[in-house]
Amino acid sequence: MGLLMPTPVRNPKTSIYELRVRVPADLVEIARGKVVGLPVGDSVRQVTSGDAVKVSLGTREPNEAKTRHAAAYAALTSFWAALRNGPTALSQKQTFALAGEAYAAFVAAFDENPGSAERWQRVLRVNSAARAGKLNPLAIPDQRQRLKDIEARFGDLVSGLIANKGLVIDDQSRRNVLMTVADALDRAAAINLAKAGGDYSGAGTTAVYPAFEKPGTRSTGGGAASKISLVSIIDEEKRRRSLGKDAVGLNAKTEQKFRRHSASFTAFADSDDAAVITTKLVRDWMEDLLAKGRVSNRTVKDMLSSVRTVVQWGREHRPDEFHPVANPVSGVAPPEARSRPSSDLTYTLEEARRVLAGARNSTNHNTRWLPWLCAYSGARVEEIAGLRREDFFKSGDDWFYHVRAKPNRSIKNINSERRVPVHPALIDEGLIDFLDRAKLGVRLFTRSPSQDISRFVRGTIKIERNVPPSHGWRHLFEDLCTAAGVSDDARAYITGRGTGTSRDRYGRSDAMLPGLAREIKKLKRFF
Known part of the structure; x- marks a missing residue:
């Protein structure tokens, strides 16, 4: 007759069910004082072993208690087996x-x-x-x-x-x-x-760390039945987008974001097997993020969108075997998110003038020129930071610079590639003299300059309001264009935004340059 599997025990004082199990006699001394992590619902609880192991299952509902008890007990017996087998050497x-x-x-x-x-x-x-x-x-x-x-x-x-x-x-x-x-x-x-310091350009994603596989669980097979992870889907999408003579590739910041958000989901699911993703699991992950309150609803919404996109890529890569019926993430409604008012994200004119005046005295190329270039273009700071001397050119009497994808330099999307007119204020400020001293083939500014700019704006200029130090120019530029009567088409093109119409795919030849120069000159100078 086999041993009976233990069942949940109800605490008479709290009515909450618990796991209570005596440690096998042969392991009592070995296990004493050891800590084991037992899954309870959506969390892992660390429990110290004595003569017995006890942990709250965190529920008064009998059926849920049975489910949680089974998962916790399975993990506990696995731990006991590891004790019997002796210490493992990790690879x-x-x-x-x-x-x-x-x-x-x-x-x-x-x-x-x-x-x-x-x-x-x-x-x-x-x-x-x-x-x-x-x-x-x-x-x-x-x-x-x-x-x-x-x-x-x-x-x-x-x-x-x-x-x-x-x-x-x-x-x-x-x-x-x-x-x-x-x-x-x-x-x-x-x-x-x-x-x-306001620099989110690095984001925090890294390809250094692999997913954890317990000893003895590594997959040995390949082919159609092999496990598909969210990481492998992103890797494959990146590879596919790099193919061909005119390949655009996967935007580096987008890739980092998708990897970071996918890692969050994988950690919650405690599995890197994307084939086991269900709508319920995704919903539980989203609600766990919301309940903990460590990130905003807007960020949770973005994280959900990232995982949905990655799963959809996987379906496109393997349509016959990877979630062939539907994308399970699509069944989860995103949370409501309250956006910050645009005024909170925009420099005031007084703040803008203080930053630009301070930049005149800076000896750091990042803080000397990036604020000025962003102020008169509404460009994303990463776009400007990637410029080289050869990206600037003259057409007629007017100067322009070319924002474009290059090796080791990506742009956000197809609308981001553009030729931006240089405002006369930048010429008078000495920009061309700065370019004349620059070397060809070398970046004008350092990579990821946001930290320099943030320190400059917060520490040197003392802008105390929580306006984004770099992105605040983009919002202000939009407002200044409206005030100056810059055409909507010119504003959308200069800032690298799509209009959502077929015009985004046509034109953009040299014929438009004089008109762009004319539109940028409508903007009033800050001084």
Whole structure:
């Protein structure tokens, strides 16, 4: 006669069901004090083992309690099996995968509100001190002290990562995970430091970290039956878009966003198998994001849209086998989101004049010229930052610059490629003299300049209102065009916006340049 499977136990005081299971006799001493992560609903709860294991199932509903109990008990028995088999040595890939989960969690948690730059500078300093064995200034920073400090700084997090996977790993594997997590959290802190300064250009997505696969679960087959992950779908879409002589490719920032949002869903689902995605699972993920309140409804809506797009790509790649009936994400209604008023996103004229006046005294090319170029074009700062000397040209008496995709330089969409007229104020400001001193084939500005601009606007100019330091010009330019009577077609073209009509696909030859120059000259100067 086999052993009976335990069932949920109802707590008489709270009426909430619990899992209560005695540890097998042969494991009591081995398991005592060990921490295991047990899935309960949508979360993983870390439980310390004694003579028994007890955890609340978080529900008073009997059927739901049975479902949760079964999942938690399965994870517990898997953990017991790992104890019996002895410590496992993790591969390098598994080590990096665990570090990647820590990285993704720290980037996602602070994406909406990263806090102050000082906070992340302090985190990086303490991380560095731990790795150098200098958390205690009186201790000798030898190898033993370094390992002790790294354990003190990152040990609890690593224990949680290992427990949540139901793993029992050897000492060397733990040391490897500690060191790799330390590196990953430095990466995350650097990303959050940039975001604290208003620089979201890096976003936080990285291809360094693979998805975690438990020992013994790696797929050995290929072909049609092999597992499809959201990451592999993005990789395939990127490959397809790069094919052909005139390929445009997948926009780098779009790719980063899709990878970041897909990673959030995969972490919630605790599986990288995109074939198991259901409408209910996606809805549960969305509601979990909303309930935690770490990101705005608008961001959740964007995350949902990203995953829906990636799944749709997968259906296009493998129409006969990957969700052939319908896209499961399409069945989830996005949350309502309240947009910030446009006035909150736009520089006032007084603020704009302060920034431009301050830029005149800057010796940093980013803060000297990018505000001026954005102010008189409404361009996205990344578009301007990618310009080289050869992108500027003269037609008749007027100067223009060409915003276009190049190797290592992407644009947002097909409407973003354009030739922008240079306002006379920029000529008088000395822009052409600046270009004459520039070298051909070299970027005029540094990559990801948003952090420089944010520090300049917030720290040097002291703009205290929460206007986006770079994107605020785009909103202001639109308003100035309206006030000056710039035609809607010219405004849409100069800013790289589509009108939604067939005109977006026609024309754009040299014949339009004089008209664009004429329209830009309608704008009044800031000074």
